[in-house]
Amino acid sequence: MNTNFATLINSEKPVLIDFFATWCGPCQMLSPVLKQVKDSLGDRISILKIDVDKNQQMAAQYQVRGVPTMLLFQNGKQIWRQSGVLSKEEIIRTIIEKSNS
Secondary structure, three states: OOHHHHHHHOOOOOEEEEEEOOOOHHHHHHHHHHHHHHHHHHHHOEEEEEEOOOOHHHHHHOOOOOOOEEEEEEOOEEEEEEEOOOOHHHHHHHHHHHHHO
8 A cells, every 4th residue: 555545544634535437427526526525624634536447456455346436534444435426515514524423
């Protein structure tokens, strides 16, 4: 595993990982939504996009079977996982709920 990735997901700050593919329509719909999430939460969250075609090993490691798949990490633990497109509000609510529990 990439050491930067390990350092990032071990942070106290929640890290949202978006596993996507360039050919995936729903992934392209999710991209501006994640930008709005980042704009809303600012420094309270890190968002990392991982192209499954370029990072097949990592996609396999996290058992990503479909795209888009979002994983939320905090302190090195996966605290949430969801496949498909969610609204900005749903994602923000989930991040706040999961990262404060």
